[in-house]
Amino acid sequence: MSLYFDNEKLFDAEGHLTDAGLYALKDGTLDDLGALEAAEHLSFCDYCLLRYTALIEAAPEAMKQPMRDLIPQVQSLMRLRSFRIMTNRYVSAAAAVVLGFVLWGAVSTFGLPDVLTAQQPTTPHERFGTKFSTAVNGFYKSLDDTFKSFTLTAENGLDQIRAQSIGGSTAKGE
Template sequence: MSLYFDNEKLFDAEGHLTDEGLYALKDGTLDDLGALEAAEHLSFCDYCLLRYTAMIEAAPDCMKQPMRDLIPQVQNLMRLRSFRIMTNRYVSAAAAVVLGFVMWGAVSTFGLSDVSALTAQQPTAPHERFGTKFSTAVNGFYKSLDDTFKNFTLTAESGLEQMRTKPIGGSTAKGE
């Protein structure tokens, strides 16, 4: 004997869901095809939808309530995720600080021990500001880009000029 409701008894002669079919839908004893057919029918048949909602409203209150409260479980999950996010942020920041101190220690340990030796090797001209260096680099990039486009245009124009002067047959006037 099958646990599922017989799909042949799902609809009556007029094309509406039978009472047994509605109960099977509510109880979950329809197979996948029957549940799909019933759901599709309920999406466009107001008469059967009213009967189905009346059947659900007539159910005892204990069946209308969820089986368990999900709020504590969701709150615990939210706490765990927020803890993970905050932990990841602090661990990343701490790793950056430690790396900075390690690099600082390495430079101070293995770097120049005498600051006067550093100043003796470099010229005493004032240092360029970062903004000036950045502006110079950007201007150089735009100048090289402009030069590239000019060279491309000149090459294309010379190629077009060669195509205009060369005859269509491919032979030149000198060889004839």
């Protein structure tokens, strides 16, 4: 004996869901194909939808309540998905950085083709770590030079403002 409702008895001669078919849908005893056919029929047949809604509303209040609280499970899934999304973003960014360094190292190690560069290296290729260290040190040196230049410009500007204010106050006093 099958646990599922017979799909041949799902619809009557007029094409509407039978009462037994509605009960099978409510009880969950339809197989996947029967449930799909019944759901599709309810999406466009107002008569059967009203009958199905009345059937559900007539159910005892205990049957309308969920068997268990789904909020903790849904919240857990939401936290997991948000963690995966954030992790994927950071992993993608890290992979892009690593790929950039690898390509940079490959180009600097093997050099560009002669078509792209007119100069030939005169020294043997350095190790990647040495080149990386040199590049980082160069970056910090240029950053330090920029800050020194900014500080010097700001101090010169302040000196000019002081000189104008001192010159302006002596001119007023005369």
